[in-house]
Amino acid sequence: MARVVYTLGDDVSTDVIYPGRYMATVLPSETPQFAFADDPAFSGKLKAGDIPPGSVLVAGKNFGCGSSREQAVSCLKGYDLVVVAGGFARIFLQNAINLGLRVVGCPTLEASVGDEMEIGDAAVINRRTGKRYSTLPLPPSRRAIMDAGGLIPYTRQRLAAMGRQLR
Amino acid sequence: MGMTVVQKILARASGLDAVAVGDVVEPRVDLAMSHENAALVINQFLEIYQGIGLTPKIWDPSRVAIVFDHRVPAESPKTATNQKKVRQFVAEHQICRFHDIRGDVGGICHQILPESGYVRPGAVVVGTDSHTTSHGALGAFAFGIGATEMASVWALGLVLNVEVPPTIKVEVSGTFPDFVGPKDLILKLIGLLTAEGANYRVLEFHGEAIRRMATSGRLTLCNMSVEAGATSGIVPADGETTRYLRDEAGVNDPLKPVAPDRDAAYERTIELEVSGLEPQLACPHTVDNVQPLSAVAGRKVNQVVIGSCTNGRLDDLAIAAHFLEGRKVAADTRMLVFPASSRIYRQALERGYVQTLMRAGAVVMNSGCGPCLGVHQGALGDGEVALSTTNRNFKGRMGNPKSEVYLCSPAVAAASAVAGAITDPRADGDHEPEEA
Numbered sequence: 001m002a003r004v005v006y007t008l009g010d011d012v013s014t015d016v017i018y019p020g021r022y023m024a025t026v027l028p029s030e031t032p033q034f035a036f037a038d039d040p041a042f043s044g045k046l047k048a049g050d051i052p053p054g055s056v057l058v059a060g061k062n063f064g065c066g067s068s069r070e071q072a073v074s075c076l077k078g079y080d081l082v083v084v085a086g087g088f089a090r091i092f093l094q095n096a097i098n099l100g101l102r103v104v105g106c107p108t109l110e111a112s113v114g115d116e117m118e119i120g121d122a123a124v125i126n127r128r129t130g131k132r133y134s135t136l137p138l139p140p141s142r143r144a145i146m147d148a149g150g151l152i153p154y155t156r157q158r159l160a161a162m163g164r165q166l167r
Numbered sequence: 168m169g170m171t172v173v174q175k176i177l178a179r180a181s182g183l184d185a186v187a188v189g190d191v192v193e194p195r196v197d198l199a200m201s202h203e204n205a206a207l208v209i210n211q212f213l214e215i216y217q218g219i220g221l222t223p224k225i226w227d228p229s230r231v232a233i234v235f236d237h238r239v240p241a242e243s244p245k246t247a248t249n250q251k252k253v254r255q256f257v258a259e260h261q262i263c264r265f266h267d268i269r270g271d272v273g274g275i276c277h278q279i280l281p282e283s284g285y286v287r288p289g290a291v292v293v294g295t296d297s298h299t300t301s302h303g304a305l306g307a308f309a310f311g312i313g314a315t316e317m318a319s320v321w322a323l324g325l326v327l328n329v330e331v332p333p334t335i336k337v338e339v340s341g342t343f344p345d346f347v348g349p350k351d352l353i354l355k356l357i358g359l360l361t362a363e364g365a366n367y368r369v370l371e372f373h374g375e376a377i378r379r380m381a382t383s384g385r386l387t388l389c390n391m392s393v394e395a396g397a398t399s400g401i402v403p404a405d406g407e408t409t410r411y412l413r414d415e416a417g418v419n420d421p422l423k424p425v426a427p428d429r430d431a432a433y434e435r436t437i438e439l440e441v442s443g444l445e446p447q448l449a450c451p452h453t454v455d456n457v458q459p460l461s462a463v464a465g466r467k468v469n470q471v472v473i474g475s476c477t478n479g480r481l482d483d484l485a486i487a488a489h490f491l492e493g494r495k496v497a498a499d500t501r502m503l504v505f506p507a508s509s510r511i512y513r514q515a516l517e518r519g520y521v522q523t524l525m526r527a528g529a530v531v532m533n534s535g536c537g538p539c540l541g542v543h544q545g546a547l548g549d550g551e552v553a554l555s556t557t558n559r560n561f562k563g564r565m566g567n568p569k570s571e572v573y574l575c576s577p578a579v580a581a582a583s584a585v586a587g588a589i590t591d592p593r594a595d596g597d598h599e600p601e602e603a
Contacts, residue, residue: 011362011453013561020540021566024238024246026207026314038568062363062396066561067540068297070207070313090367090398091297095313141191141328154327155215155319162323163221 001127002056002082004115006042010060014072014092023069028099031071032078046079053080056119058111060085064092070099077101084109084117084124087136097142098151105136169428171334172403173369176308176425180291186331188432193325197307198285200232200294202276204314206249208295209256211318225260226324232264232285233257234276239268239535242543274508274534277301277390277476281382282510284416288404289425293320298476298558300393304385305412306404306424308369311393332369332398333434339374341442346486346592349384350478350556350576352376353391354447356439358457366396368434371427376441377402382411383480390477391558394454403427446591449574452562460579464589469551471496471584473577474505474532475539478556481514483577487529488520490581490595496528497587503545505532529584541566554589556580 288306392400538545
């Protein structure tokens with residue numbers, strides 16, 4: 001069970017998730033302090049430790065549009081947040097899968113801050129209303145990277161396989 | 168069934184005769200570009216090799232390009248230290264296509280790659296920057312990726328798990344009116360498509376207006392294709408592409424342009440006619456909030472910005488100089504100009520554009536991403552309004568969430584700098600267009 005801690009609209013850009021002026025900070029251990037930095041109320045809660053791991057951000061369509069900056073994913077991953085959105089911009093989605101941030105596409109979801117959600121592979125259930133919403137399936141190609149635990153382990157597997165071929 | 172340009176490129180790069188939309192392929196990479204975020208790519212690249220008993224080795228250092236542009240010269244010790252780390256890595260791994268902070272070969276990555284002759288028609292180009300779509304202007308399949316994805320490319324030379332995207336054909340007819348051009352066209356298109364209208368898709372540009380357009384303008388179109396969510400924008404290579412690569416990029420080796428098949432399958436076709444096109448502006452705070460100039464004319468602007476990978480090329484600076492010649496930037500307006508590359512800066516000096524702009528009151532800055540992404544240089548005050556030829560106007564983009572950014576063409580920006588308010592360049596009576 002996971003609680004919705006924030007709801008956002010459509011087209012939330014990576015400039016909103018992780019403002020460009022903090023891009024010199026690259027380490028995943030350091031990026032979370034700048035998550036939603038221009039949104040003092042929410043970033044304050046994150047930094048104060050008021051948001052438990054596994055909490056849910058709910059957003060509209062095209063979440064993560066704009067810059068390819070991976071900090072926009074690692075800063076959310078640092079708080080172990082789950083993003084349930086109507087849809088995701090391409091690079092953000094790929095970055096999320098590569099780094100293992102949990103993202104769920106769910107175009108019809110209705111949820112408010114405080115709602116408890118049950119997030120499954122095929123559907124999201126809002127426990128307050130009892131309504132069930134279908135999720136968008138991830139393409140099998142991306143599934144393989146998720147199943148490997150992200151792109152780094154997946155690339156390691158590929159390097160090992162190439163090495164075996166060479167031998 | 169025939170193939171689109173991107174399908175043909177992906178088939179070739181994946182060693183296949185043909186690919187269909189939705190196929191998963193692993194194309195070989197012809198060019199892999201990073202900027203300062205190479206610092207993060209390096210971390211992830213070294214991480215890949217942890218505990219597997221292999222020495223970190225880039226698959227082909229001659230296909231890697233690194234261009235410092237986002238924070239140049241460094242705005243902080245942190246950036247300077249990251250840049251130092253990247254320089255050391257570049258030397259260790261013998262990366263030759265390295266463009267440091269320099270007045271001879273430095274500049275913005277999306278201008279450096281084309282003008283250095285690194286991008287060829289038919290190539291697969293990836294970059295750790297969303298505006299890597301720019302390079303579709305030369306008939307390449309070019310798209311943005313994250314830093315971890317790039318680390319994987321450095322290790323393998325492949326992009327893993329690429330789904331062949333559907334393509335939207337954009338057919339552009341007509342002749343641009345004076346002082347209306349590629350920027351107005353792409354803003355119009357983004358407004359029609361919305362910010363997610365081309366998500367996971369390719370925009371393939373065709374039509375007489377595209378065929379007549381110089382590579383500079385095609386770079387503007389492809390650069391901003393990502394603002395409609397597109398994986399890539401692409402202009403099939405033609406005579407103009409060859410001219411640019413031979414005359415401006417010093418490329419002498421054979422080119423292999425890729426054209427779509429006559430019976431290529433497009434998801435849909437969008438037809439646009441530019442002969443009656445009005446200047447377009449993207450209004451705060453999304454790029455798809457596009458209005459014709461007449462809807463926002465007269466809005467006071469505190470800062471005018473001309474430059475960037477979108478509109479910082481020589482023809483853009485020529486338009487700016489045309490409007491500022493013998494005139495002054497309005498007293499309560501600041502004007503910042505940042506050329507797309509050091510080469511363009513020098514060309515603008517030789518042609519007198521820089522002097523014209525400075526005499527008018529503009530500040531001409533070094534080439535780099537500068538004010539566009541709000542890291543340093545040109546931040547806005549609370550409540551201030553910027554009018555900019557850059558590519559994004561998201562809340563906080565220029566460093567202050569309490570400011571507003573409007574996006575426009577160089578002609579609109581320059582005419583507005585003189586007036587201190589959003590102004591129609593077509594109505595700027597003192598300045599008749601120069602004879603072609």
